Structure formats: C-alpha cells, structure tokens
Amino acid sequence: MSEATRPDDGLDIDLDGDTLREECGVFGIFGHPEAAAITALGLHALQHRGQEAAGIVAFDGKRYHSERRLGLVGDTFSKRDVIERLPGSAAIGHVRYSTTGETILRNVQPLFAEIQAGGFAVAHNGNLTNGLTLRRELIRKGAICQSTSDTEVILHLVARSQRERFIDRFIDALFQLEGAYAFVGLTNKKLVGARDPLGIRPLVLGELDGHYILASETCALDIIGARFIRDVENGEIVVITESGVESIKPFPRMPARPCIFEYIYFARPDSVVHGRNVYQVRKRFGAELAAESLVEADVVVPVPDSGVPAAIGFAQAAGLPYELGIIRNHYVGRTFILPTQAMREVGVRMKLSVNRAVIEGKRIVLVDDSIVRGTTSVKIVRMMREAGAREVHFRISSPPITHPDYYGIDTPDRTNLLAAQKSLAEMRDYVGADSLAFLSVEGIYRACGYERRDPVRPQFTDHCFTGDYPTFLTDVIGESAKQQLSLLAEAS
Amino acid sequence: MSEATRPDDGLDIDLDGDTLREECGVFGIFGHPEAAAITALGLHALQHRGQEAAGIVAFDGKRYHSERRLGLVGDTFSKRDVIERLPGSAAIGHVRYSTTGETILRNVQPLFAEIQAGGFAVAHNGNLTNGLTLRRELIRKGAICQSTSDTEVILHLVARSQRERFIDRFIDALFQLEGAYAFVGLTNKKLVGARDPLGIRPLVLGELDGHYILASETCALDIIGARFIRDVENGEIVVITESGVESIKPFPRMPARPCIFEYIYFARPDSVVHGRNVYQVRKRFGAELAAESLVEADVVVPVPDSGVPAAIGFAQAAGLPYELGIIRNHYVGRTFILPTQAMREVGVRMKLSVNRAVIEGKRIVLVDDSIVRGTTSVKIVRMMREAGAREVHFRISSPPITHPDYYGIDTPDRTNLLAAQKSLAEMRDYVGADSLAFLSVEGIYRACGYERRDPVRPQFTDHCFTGDYPTFLTDVIGESAKQQLSLLAEAS
C-alpha cells in the first residue's frame, strides 16, 4: 500500500480510499509532575497511528480533567493553556483515526465515567468483535450509551460489575470481551494496562525518572528519553500504583499472536516491536522479496515513504542501486480538496511526483509495502511509464490481502480488496506493470526469524493473508457489522 | 435588579455577579417539514432566557441529529449548513444559561439517549431539588453519567424503568422527581411536554398550520406566526403524535403555583404568562409602587431595560414625566473584558451612560425591577449624583429578595443577598439614595389581580421574598448543594 493514501493526504475521493487505517495509539504515565505534557509528547510520537483526533485525561488527586479534540496532537496539545488545563501527576492519552463523518467529538477518547468506586478513564487500541452484541444487551438493561464507540462498553461493564474492588470489576469486564484490545486506564489510585489474550494489539511498559509509562510503541518512550522495560504480555494486566508495578494474568495461558501488520505498515520504523526493530524487519521483507522474485533491472525505486525500508533491503540483497525515483510532497494538508475538475485530475501528483531523471529509459523495480484496492498503484505505475520507464517491475513486500480485518484495522470489504477479486496475472494487468510479485506468507515468517508459519498455532495474527481469524467474530456472524451503532448522528 | 447585569454584558467581574439568571428556555415542534428552522426561530425569541448555549435535536424518522453549541442561537442556527444537518419533521431545542466554567459542551441540551424502545431526546427548564440524590443512587447501581446536568437523571430513570411503553416509563420517572421542571421530549413517535405538579416553570401549547408546538413563552409562538392554544397545566403531560394531542394528568390535582419571577424579570414583556400580558403586569407593579411609596419628584427614570415598564407605570400613576435619563449601549459584547486597570474602573459606563441633560438639577425617581447584591445599584445611584441629580429616590418594583432559589434561578447565597443582610435603612445608605422603597409582597399579588396572598395556598412560588419553599429540598437538606456534581472537569 502506498503511503500516498495515508489519511493525512485528504485525497480520499481521488484515491478511492486505497488505504489501511488503524484506529489508535495509547499512552499513559503515573506519578510524573508534568504528566499531561509528557503524554502530549508521547502521543505526538504515536501520531502515525491516528491523525483524526487526540485526547488526554489527567487526574490531579481530586478531579479528572479532559481535553479531546479533532485534529493532530500538535494542533491542540502544543499549547500552554491546554496543558495547564490538565493538571495532575497521572494522565492517559489517545490518538485515533476514524472514517469521515463518524469522527465525532463524543467518540474521541479517552472516555470517562464516574463509577461507584470513583472515576475511571480509559483509552483503547483495537476492536471488540462482540462490541455490538454487548452494547445491545446493555441498552436492554437500561444503560445509556453516549458514544458510538465500542470502547464505551468496557465502561459500562466495569460500572455494572457487582465486585467491590476496581481491579476485580475490570477483570469481570475483560472476561466478557472478545477481539483485540490494548487498554490504558486511569483510576483515582492506579494506572492500568491490559492486552487481549492473544496480544493482537501492542503495548509496552517503560520508565522515566522512576515513573512508569505505558505506550503503544517504543518510539513514544524514545521521544521523552524514557527507558523501555518490556512488552506487556498477551493476556496480562499491569497495575501501576505508588507502590510500583503489579502483574495480573487472569486468563488461561496461551502463546501470543501479535498482528503482523505492525511490522508491515503500522509501527514506526524506529520502534522495537516484540523484540524486533521494525526498520530491520522491513528491510528483511525486501531482502526475502528479492530472493523470491528477483528480476533484471537498473534501479530499485521505493514508493515513499511506506516502501522505503523494503526497497533498501531489496536493493542491498539484489545488488542494485537504490534511487529516489518518486519525490513525496510533505506539505499536502489533511483537507486539500481539489477545487475544480482540472485540478482533480491532478490526483496523486499533489502528493507524489516522478523524478524523471532517475526513471527515464530505466528498467525499474518499484517497491511498495502492500496493495489494498490497487487504485493508487495503477496511478503510480502509469506515472513511471509516462516518465519514460523502460520496464516497471512491481514488488510488494507483503502477501496479497484477501480478507478484511476486524481487530482495529479499517480494511475495505472483500469486494474492494484487489487480491480477493483478481488473480496475480489479472492484478499485474490491472496495475499495468511488466511484472508483479508479492512476498509469500512464508517469506514473512522467515523475515521475522521463524523457520516457517506454524499452521496450528501461527506465530502472528495474519488472517488478512490467510483467512485464519484468531477469535470468534460474534458481531459479524450474528449480523452485519455495518449496522449503525446509534440512532444519534451528531456532527462534531 | 438592573439589566445592566444581565449575562450578556460580560462585566461579571466588575459588577460582582449582581444578577439573577434563569437556566433555560425550551421549544418543540412536531410534524413540520422545516422543524429545525422553526425551532431555531423559536429559540431566538427565547434567547433572553439563556445566552450561554443552544441546542437542537431533530428526528428524521430514522435517526436523531443533534447540534449543540456554546453561544447565541444566531451564532450557530442562523447558518444554512447547520439547519441542513438537522433534517426531519420533529425537533426540540433549548437555550441555557450557566455559570462560567460549568457550561461545557457535554451539558448543553437537549440530551439524548438510546433506550430499549428507541431514541429519547429531552430539554429541561427548571431544577430538581433531589437531582444530586437521584444521581448518586444511579451511579451506585452502575449507571454512567456523562454530564453534570441534573437533566441527565431523567434519561437514566426512563431507560431503567421496567415498564414497556415509553409513556409509562416517562411517568415512572416523573414520579421520582422533586422540584421544578418544564420538559419537552422527543421520541421516535412523539413530542411530549410536562410541567411539575406546581407548574413552577412555564410551558405553553401552540399551533402552526396544524402542527403542534411547545414553548416556554408565547413570544416564541408570535415570532413564527403560530397560534397560542393554552398553557400546559401544572402536573400535566401533553403527548403529541400524528393523531393529535393527548393530555395525561398522573399526579393528584393541586392548585398551580407558578414562579412570580417570570412576571418580575424573566419573561419577555410581550409574552402572555398564565393569561396575563407581562408588560401590563410590570406596569401595574410600577403603579402599585407609586401608590405605596410616592414621593415628590421631577422625573421618573428607568434603569434600562429591566426597569422600563414599571417606570412607565409609575410615571403614569404618579402623573410625573417619564424620561430616558440613562442610555443603554447595546453593542457590548458578551466577552468584553476590560484590558487595563484604567478601563476596569470605567465599569458600568460600558453599558449604561447618564443622559445628563435629563438628570441635572432634578429630583428623580429611579425605577428598577429588583436588587440582588446591590453592587450595581450603588454605581447607578452614584452616576445620578455625579450628573447633578438633586435627589435620587430609588424605587424597586418587587419585594426584597431574602432567600435563595432552588428551582432554576441562579441566586447568590443569603450572605450575598443585600436584603438578607441589611435593613431597609441600611440598604438605602448602602446604595446612597435619598430614599429607597420596595414593592410589598401584597402589592405583587394585587398587581396580579388577587385581593391578597393566600397564606395557606399561595398563588405564586414566592420563597425568594417569603422563605416559603413550595417543595421538599432533599439535596439541600441532605447536604451542601454546592457539592460537585462530577469528578470530571471538562472544558468545552
């Protein structure tokens, strides 16, 4: 998938939503005098995980303070007055992506509720596959849902638990959830983190000057100079109080099965995910790809920025020169709506431009990280041709995406997934390349250091390539997941 | 009270909060193709009842659409795109006042909940005297409160009722409420209105081209050319559906006891409240006042705009000339913060200026509608002196305010009510007038056409003058009403 289709480019109409989108990044810190400011920095480092909205909740020992806004972290949380409205030594934060029209302020996280035991704020990365079912049941029992977010379900479940202690209520609630989640939660006394039993979504534990931190990726620790301690484990709850960190593992033990897309697309190249540096993994994807589908060519050209590490890996493995044949314009605003028909045709050139001198007369290997709908790929290949490329060999550093995700990645349905609709040869013809090759599923596992994919207990959540969903899909099977979450359509 | 202290003047700091403020105006219409646009006009006519925030919820047969904003009705609902985001033939709306810092977007009404039977939106004028108690009980049972508004309680009570039909759930909920309320509610099938058993807050029923309307005052009917049908009665629920209007009276019958402050201050002069034109009542207050405390003088001068009708009545009764001795500047914005010390001293002159030619060398009768803290009165009397008034006789067209309100009027506590702290002579000295007189309680009743106040069943809610509160005050007696409603302090 080309990063040209990342949500920040605003060319959605033109580029036909040819994109994957993750819903969230989370961050939390406990005991630091500048908790909100630190959280703002952490969220800034996690901005690539969600650009539509950001929020922080801080607790000052007496009251919770909340600021939640549409837009980038820097749009809101770079301002002194906003940070000053978030006093306290504990804070959690959230960045999110959401499809247009549904990003309404009510849905921006962290969510908050006052429960019997005090306040409880929570931020969620992931998606519950029984969220709709739980919500319907709660409303039947008289609950009032203010958001259309599945995250609100956890609040209600905690509020309604008959247990006394907060942590028992929280475990009560987790037992009812199905799907993927990495939670950070804040109560009057605690910062808590939790990952689902398979550890589909990431969460790491860090430390800064003796204060514990939870974050989606290590890059959020690096920006503030914090030390990485360890990944929160699959099925683990970490409870951070003034006395330190406690680990609770309420679920039956099972091997972790993290989402492979963190390596392919979502995580930042400098993050370390489950012990692996993401940039190095992507380079190895490129190297494996070169090994699997080498071709005679003059240059290796990445689709910027998403294809860069794999292209470097490919070029090194293939012994071909790596060249910037496409230049990315980073100034495109999030809402650049092309105002006239003439301008609309300009399309992808607003974001990507050919560096003709590198392309003209050359046989090029064009490297991208994935293909979703393929509409952007068509345009990029055509740009190469128009710039005089002699041959265009398109190489994708992940396998064909044939199945939608239900764990927090916003994929189109199968009828819009190119690889679910066409054969490899048809795809090659559709994008207009001289040759097209994807990295194999086994190549992915090899690049991650496994001999092979374990077919019984696969090491990764990889259903987008294999159809092998790791959990029940209660909402999907029960009825259409597209059903509206609420009667209330509220603009932000 | 001087209207100089109305919330729209932004001089709160300078004028020391010397003001009464009502929390709301409500409006609803059913079956009209331009329901939201009509509601916007109705709210505009009710703007004097609340200037801090406004909201409209419309139902299009499938979904509810909500727009709620801080600011004046015209700031938001004058815009075509906002109205277009509120499609549907049924709508309810709300304007509110609230003390600074607590007007947060979460609290702006109408509130909405999805309940078992469908959607339910509600707007509330009034205040529940057991709202805090109910809220605490609901949270104990696992309810999640998103606002700090007591109105949210009604949503939860309706959602949790075990009854089947919406209207039975609604009655269930009303039975648990104590205090003052005029509700307009919207469901998938109905527009409902309800007044508390004493009818403390106003609500009228009207009709436009065959479509029924509910509104706080008749002026909201006049602006759209609608016909006034009747007041909703105390303790009555009106249910408007496609079949027409149904009246339900679930409470034991008792005489109405509407709030006297609607006549004194809140209602617009052209409204008809309980069969009386407000302007005429205020003129009669002035005439009674002249009869009770006439004085030799040259001119009658109103404190604009609040004192104008009573001053006209006083002048006519006393046979004295009515003159504009104080000019009001209507251009003061809601947030005019005087930027420097020098400017701050300018104070009341930003809003009111003396018309010296009318004042100089004269014995003046200065007429205002009420005194709350008295700080503005001091300044106005001083302005008269500085302009050369020979004598200043201050006449107030209502009795001394000695007790706080708990039914939707935001009064200071007793230590800040001038009349609760000082004798008449002390008050006269404090404001610096040559003489000071208030209208008597009996004068109020006479002006409203009663021979006298019925001490057993007073015809009005008049505790601010008499201490005779018409309902239990569960929250006040139980504990301090000042206790915070929520752990969450959220800025808008």
Add this chain to the structure above:
Amino acid sequence: MSEATRPDDGLDIDLDGDTLREECGVFGIFGHPEAAAITALGLHALQHRGQEAAGIVAFDGKRYHSERRLGLVGDTFSKRDVIERLPGSAAIGHVRYSTTGETILRNVQPLFAEIQAGGFAVAHNGNLTNGLTLRRELIRKGAICQSTSDTEVILHLVARSQRERFIDRFIDALFQLEGAYAFVGLTNKKLVGARDPLGIRPLVLGELDGHYILASETCALDIIGARFIRDVENGEIVVITESGVESIKPFPRMPARPCIFEYIYFARPDSVVHGRNVYQVRKRFGAELAAESLVEADVVVPVPDSGVPAAIGFAQAAGLPYELGIIRNHYVGRTFILPTQAMREVGVRMKLSVNRAVIEGKRIVLVDDSIVRGTTSVKIVRMMREAGAREVHFRISSPPITHPDYYGIDTPDRTNLLAAQKSLAEMRDYVGADSLAFLSVEGIYRACGYERRDPVRPQFTDHCFTGDYPTFLTDVIGESAKQQLSLLAEAS
C-alpha cells in the same frame, strides 16, 4: 427610519436596505500612558456610528502600531493582547460602516503613510465630493493607491506637498479637498483634528487628566470620565502637542452648517452636539410634530429604538399615554441569515415583535424618526393591523427625504427614496396607515431653537430634505459617482 434597519440586524436582504448609514466615528488622544485602551473605550461609545470595522493606530515614540479588523470594537479591542500590541502614549481610532463587499481590510482606517517628515496616520469621518477626481489625477502622476477609500487621497496630498513642515503640508492638502470631513491625524509629534469649512461632520475637543482628546461625539468623552472642552469649529485645525493645543483657521471665515441628521438619527441621545442635548432635540421634534399634526388617539407607540425620544416628546405634548407597543429583540446577531424560505418570511419579527395587549383595539400614533425606502414601515404598520390596532396614525419626526446625501451618509439614489417618488397620500397608502404626517422643515429649525430656516445661509446642512447642497459636487457632476474606485476587487 426604523432602527430595525440598522446595519447590526443582518436582515438587509429582507428589509431591502431600508436604512441610512453613516460611515464613521473618530477618536484620538495624546500623551496618555494607556492611549490605546482609552481609544478602544472611546470607539466603543461611538459604535453606533459604524459597526462593520474598527481600527487603532498608536505611536510609541519610535514606531507606529496598527490593529484594524472587521467587526465590532469589542470583538477585537476588548482583548488584552491586542491592546498590548498598541503601545505608546498617542493613539487615534476609527469605526466605520460600509456596504457589504466593499468593507475590505485595506479600507479599514486609520490609514498610515510614511512621509518625508516621518509617519502620518489619519482617520476620517465624512466624504469628499471631489475624491474620485483627485484620485484619478494622483494616479496619473504616478501615485499608487492601495485602498478604495477617498481618505487615502489626503495621505497622498500631504506626502506630495512641497512644503517643509507637516502642518503646512496638511493645510496644502486640505485646500484641495471639497466636501465633508472631520479628521483626526497622528504624527511623530502631534495629534491634529480638522473640520471642513462648513463643519458638516462633528468633532469635539475634550480633556482627561490633562491629556487632550478628539472625538466625534461627547458620549465618547463621558465613557472615560473626560471633560468636554468645546466643539472644534468649522474650518478649524487643532494641533495638540506636548505644549498644549493650538488652533489654526486657514479658511475664510463662514458660518457653520452642520448636518441635521446628527440630531435626527446619528448621534447618541446622551451626546451634546453643538450645544444641544440630542435627546432633548428629538423630544422637541416629537413635540413640534404633535403640534403640527395632532390626531385623536389612545396611545403613542415608538418604533424602537430610533423613534423613542420623539414618541416621548409627542406623548407629553399631546397628553397621550406613551406605551411600549413594539418590543425589540437585541440578540439578533449581525449575520443572522434566515436559512429557509419559511424563515425568510418571518422578516422583521426577528427584530421587532408586537406587544399585542397594548395595541389591540386601540387607535395608535406610531412614531418613527424617518422614512427612507419605506419597506420596513409597510411591515411595521401591517404588524400593528394584525395585532388588532383600530387605527394607525404614522408620524415621522423629520421631513420627507427627497435627495441623496454625498457627505458620508449612505442613502439610496432618488429612485429608491420613497418621498422622492410618491406624494404624501401615495406614501400613506403605500405604508397602509390611516394617516401619515412628517415634521416640516421649519419644524426642524424651530425644534432646534431657530425662528426659521435662513434661506440664504441655512443653519444646517439639510439637502436631503431641500435639495440645497452646501458644496460643489465635482465627482457627481463630472460623472457617475458609482464608478468603481479601483480595478482591484479584494476580499477581506
């Protein structure tokens, strides 16, 4: 003219521009440590003279600082940071009205130029009747005009003068101007004020703590507690420096001829213009009107707010009760655009509502200050009828407007002036009144204390009623005054 048509009501389309509009108010202060803050207050008191834009230029001894914005004074100059960006002990300011589309930021005053002798900022109330002609000549000579304002001409004339001293350059420039002007100007050393030879536009001199002030009206002195010294005379230049005030009278002496509309409509009721309190003059207009055209009736009702003083005067003279039969809604925002057809028909009711209890069954004398196009008058009379008025006798406290103004009042051309197109009987029928009467021209002069209008040297500029223009009209006669002032159409 009804104040319902004042520019702040935003109902221009509906009310067909049925209005007079003056272009400006000016203010200046010299030597005060809080010059900009004082100027902001003065402009706020002059807000009725122009609501579209406001500007202040301050000089700190080294540099000029300028803030000019569309909107009300309070929108911009109530903010601490704005005032802090205007340091210095000398400042001038300006409020303006302008027709929509032409209020562009480049035209907002004060204007500034760097000239040979230093900086020169100037604010202008009035209109030059040879402005276009001068501008055309300047461009022919290579001048670059940045605004479409005729005020810029004075900058160029001062800049191009061959004289050495600033004041000689300024006089040089004034000698070339024709029309109406009240200027306040600021240089590195001086605050200057100037009125045209006839004194058509007003300007007064005041003093606060020893610092001199210039302002369009005395109400701008009152708000800051400043002392009124005297009117600047017609044809006088006052030069304020650290040494005090100097008066220069470069023109041949002639009697003053101030614009009568200041008394009729523009000035604030509490201002003293040429020794007369405006409120008292308006009351006398009403009294003269009662004497000229009394009628049997039950009540006198003003069109608020413009008709209020004349109605009080009429009622007192006629011995009829004065009643608020029309209530004005002061909450209408400046840009309230009615969003749907249904709402557009609501028209004038957004601003004015009938107080039916006062009107029904009554013979009413309806008093307004002027009729321009008459479109609003039609609506108000119809409102009276619909509220049940038995008879409507419309009384206008000024003569029929038959000629357009060219001195700073924005009048429609003759084809749109009702009185230029119709006889009195036709006008009565058009507005739908039972009777219609205007105050006579002689009545105006009598009310102002003159025995009669001096036909040779009329005491007022009154061409709108008489066609007797006091100066040459070079631009009008040369060619259409409507010709565009600039090739550049720039939005703000």
Add this chain to the structure above:
Amino acid sequence: MSEATRPDDGLDIDLDGDTLREECGVFGIFGHPEAAAITALGLHALQHRGQEAAGIVAFDGKRYHSERRLGLVGDTFSKRDVIERLPGSAAIGHVRYSTTGETILRNVQPLFAEIQAGGFAVAHNGNLTNGLTLRRELIRKGAICQSTSDTEVILHLVARSQRERFIDRFIDALFQLEGAYAFVGLTNKKLVGARDPLGIRPLVLGELDGHYILASETCALDIIGARFIRDVENGEIVVITESGVESIKPFPRMPARPCIFEYIYFARPDSVVHGRNVYQVRKRFGAELAAESLVEADVVVPVPDSGVPAAIGFAQAAGLPYELGIIRNHYVGRTFILPTQAMREVGVRMKLSVNRAVIEGKRIVLVDDSIVRGTTSVKIVRMMREAGAREVHFRISSPPITHPDYYGIDTPDRTNLLAAQKSLAEMRDYVGADSLAFLSVEGIYRACGYERRDPVRPQFTDHCFTGDYPTFLTDVIGESAKQQLSLLAEAS
C-alpha cells in the same frame, strides 16, 4: 543544514534559527480558463520555497481579484470558494517565507497597483541590494509605501515612469534595480517574466494546452502536466500576450551566474535547474565528498530529508550501505510550541528520532547538506552518540558558509555563522564528531560538470562560500541593512 530546521517545524526557538530560508516562489499563467486553480497547484508544488504566506491575483478582463493569506497554499487555496473568488484567465501567485513578526498581510505578495495604463500585479523572488535606498528616495518624492517589502519599489518605479507603454515603464524600472530578482507580473493585457542580469534567482517557461506558464521551478510544471520549454535567460524579459511569447533583452549581455544554493538546498530534487536534475547534482555532491574525504565506516546515514540524496551518492561512491539511522516525524505542526520546560528539552526529538538498531555499535558517516549555526548539528551528533554509535564522521555536501547572503536567502550575520567563527578542527570539536569534512568549492563545480571554478567569471553566485558578491551592495555599504524598512509595525 538539517531540514529539521526548516521553517515548518516551529522549533525555531529551540533550534536557534539554525537554518537558511529563501523568500519566495513565483508562478503565472496566461489564457487558461482555470488560471487561479492552476496557479494554486503550481504554488503547492513550490511550497518548499516558502511556507509562511501565499497569494494569488487573477484578472478577469475587467477587474483584478486578490487573495493573500498567511499559511500554507493548501490552507487557503484548496477551498472552492477561494478559487471562485479569483475568476479570470490570467493569474500570478507567490509563496513566501519571512521571519516571524514581519510576515504581515500587507507584505504578502503578489502586490498590486493601479497605474496610469491600467492595473499591475507583481510577484518577486529575490532581494534588491538597493531596495532601501530606492525606497528612501521614493518617499522623499512623496510616494506612499504601504508594505515593508522591497518589491513595492518596482510598483512605484513603474507608476512613476514617464514612458507611455507599460513595457517601457517596466524596463525603465528594471534599470534602476540592483540585486537579484525573478519577477512575474500581470497587466490588463500581458503576463511578463523577468530575471536579473546575472540570473541569480531561477525562472522557467512552460506550456499547458497552448497556454504559457512562468514558474520558479520545473516541479511546478510537472504537477499540472505542463511541458517545460526553457529557462528564462539572465537579463531577459518574456512578454506573454494573446499573440504568443516575445523576448526582450534590454541589458548588455553577460554570462549567467545562478545561485548555487538552488542545487544545494532550495530546489526540489525532481526539478531541473539550468539543465541539471537537482537530485542527480546532489548525489554527485555526495560522490565528490566521498572522493575528497572518505573514511572507514560501517554505514552511511542521512540527516533527513535534506541530506538524503547526497548520502545516497556518498554510499554508492564509497561502497558503503545506506541506512535510515534517523527517522523524521512529518507530523510536527508549524507552531508546535513545547509547553513546559521538560518538553523544551526534548527539542530535536520532536522532529528526528534515532533508529537505534541501525546506529548501535556502528561507525557511521552522517551526511547533511550544510551547516549554518551548527546548533542542530550538535544535537544530532549527540543523538548518534547516545544511541551507541562507535564513531561519528560528519560529512557536509557543501563548503563552509562564511558570508551572509543579500539576494533572497535569509542567513544569520557572520557572528552567527559557525564556519565564519571557527576553524575546521574547532567546528569538529563543537559538533562533537570524530571527524568533520565539507565538500570543497572546487568539488561543487566539478559535481556540476565544470572542470573548475572560473575565478574571473565564476559560473555560480557562490559568495556564501567565497565572499565574492556578484553585484554592488548599495544598501549594505550605505548603512546597516538592518535598519527598519518602515515606521509602521503592523500585526497581521
């Protein structure tokens, strides 16, 4: 210079203004029905040349329309309503950078004047070295300068020329200018382009569907699919009318001497400047640098994004692996002000983060394109050390900057230029590298295809490295260039 210090990062305070900034990009098109929309796209492609403000002037055959705003092109000109306010088939546009506080709306280009012959709009890239002197002379003659921009001088010179035809006036004006300029101008009949006699600033001629285009760089042609025709030559005026293109060369012929910084830093990598692809030139800078100062190392790491092409060139020439050892965060907003002390220390990490896995234990060659103040370089080297780099060899792909620029690049004065104050060894110690090397001046020329720098007629404007200024510096020599341009300090 690290691109971390580009103006879009808002970390100016922290990074001590360690940056070069060019003032402008220009664009113009004649005869196209969507002239303004095309111009918006062109400016978007030139956004890297100036991010503070953008403006477009369009001519519709009768009137000029102007929109000028602070902010990015996409912030304003992506909106349909803005483009619709710019009708006409001819348009010119401008993007600019300017130091904070001086980017005031009056200075945003294109500037416009109405002159004797009609309208004239102009946009300017470059800086006049006698601008202040000309301005002072113009004011002495009575001209009124509205901006503090030296571009305004050209308007006055054209307006004051005694010649009849526009083009003669324009040439008259150019003859009086000294310094660097690439102008695009628009009159009622013509689009004109002009480069100074040495061609210091770039300007190219292109064509789209038969309509001629002028632009600063070829990338602005590529985005709209236009064809590159040729560079406008040094000292050439191109005049585009309905009849086609005419070339005028009024100056004595001399060899071109374009600014070398276009290759080093300013131009976009995919642009072709004077026949050379910028990316290829930068790669050759890297290759020459490798040849001049090779070192034993493990990896080549660019400072993103500015150092990337040179690093690729260095790596290929040296046979070392190219690795992304620093990750750039593109989400940093333009105004990200770090709100607390703790956050301020975070500094450069907001923009750049170390990819530790690539750095740890390695001997790295760190490649950047230039060093200005050196403050950012210190931080980046320190980041490398903290990430465990074994050795850091800093390589700069341009010579030491020892002299300030006066031709449109905003350089600090000599006391703040690191290379003007320190020896190479001192610089190495200051930045903390194990070794430091700059590309030689001769290396620059070799990379551009010259055998050597011609010391008599150097092929480039390269005074920043050599002190060899190509024109007189009238303003600098006459007096301090820092003298304020205007008495008027106006905020936007």
